[in-house]
Amino acid sequence: MSVIFxxxxNRGIGLSLTQLYLRAGHTVYATYRNEGSSRSLLALKTKHSNLSCIxxxxxxxxxxxxxxxxxxxxxxxxxxxxxxxxxGYNLGNHRC
Ligand SMILES: NC(=O)c1ccc[n+]([C@@H]2O[C@H](COP(=O)([O-])OP(=O)(O)OC[C@H]3O[C@@H](n4cnc5c(N)ncnc54)[C@H](OP(=O)(O)O)[C@@H]3O)[C@@H](O)[C@H]2O)c1
Known part of the structure; x- marks a missing residue:
């Protein structure tokens, strides 16, 4: 098993990767900026002892x-x- 940082x-791709690596049994150090907008990440700690949030x-x-x-x-x-x-913007700032 690997150690992933x-x-x-707390959201988006970072949160999804955290969930995937935890489910696979890896040790994950996951960082977030604000506790208030990191509820989903911090809640994972109750289920995963292999997660450290920083x-x-x-x-x-x-x-x-x-x-x-x-x-x-x-x-x-x-x-x-x-x-x-x-x-949703292209070169020249045209919305696509
Ligand atoms: N999604 C795409 O189509 C796409 C395409 C190309 C590249 N990317 C890159 O892939 C990464 C993730 O994309 P995403 O769609 O999941 O983005 P996202 O939902 O906007 O999430 C961005 C993440 O970066 C954190 N963040 C931003 N500035 C930070 C800072 N100074 N210190 C610590 N954390 C900071 C945000 O924290 P807060 O919640 O505190 O703001 C959030 O957790 C980004 O770097 C993005 O540029 C994404």
Missing amino acids: ITGA ELDVTDYALIQEIGSSIDSIDLLINNAGYYGPK
């Missing part, structure tokens, strides 16, 4: 260092946190 895991804004570089030194080792980092921008 997933950023932006509060992290990926622009907080000092905290990233701190977390890095508090975790033994990971097999896979999925740095999923990010902002895609408005959806």
Whole structure:
């Protein structure tokens, strides 16, 4: 079994990947920014002892260092946190 670290895991693709890896029995470190918008992720902790949830804004570089030194080792980092921008737009800002 592997140790997976997933950023932006409270919703969207990050949450789905977290659920998939937990179901497969892997150890998952899942990060979120706000407790209020992370209820689905935090609720998974009641069912999965292989889940650790960590509060992290990926622009907080000092905290990233701190977390890095508090975790033994990971097999896979999925740095999923990010902002895609408005959806449904093409080049030149024409809505498709
Ligand atoms: N879905 C697509 O079609 C698509 C296509 C290309 C690339 N992507 C990329 O794939 C990733 C996930 O996509 P998605 O559709 O699941 O996006 P999403 O639903 O908008 O979720 C984005 C996630 O990133 C987190 N996040 C954003 N800025 C952050 C920061 N500074 N620190 C920590 N967390 C941060 C959000 O946290 P909060 O809930 O706190 O905001 C949320 O958990 C994104 O990086 C996106 O750019 C997506």
